[in-house]
Amino acid sequence: EAQSAGPVDFQEKLLPLILQDAEEAFYLAMHRNGTLPESAHALLEHAQQTGTPDWAPLVAAEVPSEQRFNWDALSQPIPDRALDSPESYRVFFEQYLLDDLEQARLGNLQSPRKAACDVLRDHRERMAAAIDFKGLTGESQRWLYEEFLPLLKRLSVGPPKERIAQWIALSQAGILHADLGPGVRIEYIPRGVILRNDRWPEFAVLADVLLDARLPVDGPGDDPLLARLCDTGVARFFQNADYASRGVDVSPS
DSSP states (O other): OTTTTTTTTTIIIIIHHHHHHHHHHHHHHHHHHHSHHHHHHHHHHHHHTTTTTTTTHHHTTOOOGGGGOOHHHOOOOOOOGGGGGGHHHHHHHHHHHHHHHHHHOOOOOHHEEEEEEOOOHHHHHHHHHTTTOOOOOOOOHHHHHIIHHHHHHHHTTTOOOHHHHHHHHHHHHHHSOOOOOOEEEEEEEETEEEEEOTSSOOEEEEOOOOOOOOOOSSOOOSSSHHHHHHHEEEEEEEEEEEEEEEEEOOOOO
């Protein structure tokens, strides 16, 4: 329906609908685990009995601010104080993993955070249907691929809780280190690589080997077979207005 007049802006037209569903799932989980205040509980019960649409903001008004659904906190969880030093980031990150592991063990029925993240995962097919075949504006598709999809993968896919527990154990044993923070800069040298963060110019890590385990967001990247297919006209890379990706262009048929 949103696309009836042509390509749409994902942030303006579609993201609010997804976040509305996530917010409702968040408060339903609070309802199930007994942490919803009595007044909010009564509002939610009434909304479900009467079929009241858009009930989440009414319930949120009865919930203490620090317990409400907060998309900004969910999507950007690193507080400024965590970036004071490598040690403060290490402490933050380990505690973040401990908290996330606790939420994962509660499951997506009892954990509001995991219930909301499950909604993001469940909407992936709907999002694909909306964005395929240039359903978004070019600039919106760029934002989706470069900003939102990496975030979506972090929140709704991620490693299993057993791997998180292993990471925490190795970190606490001093074997694994995660103290470089976001925005690491890589400097290649003959003996390996130096990892730096411009926030802490005096702090650097020398590594023998660099493994890039990231998946390309918008296609297979520098795949030689795909490049050859495009060079010979058998296939072509996808382009939407000014946004060019490394994915293959396909037609609805």
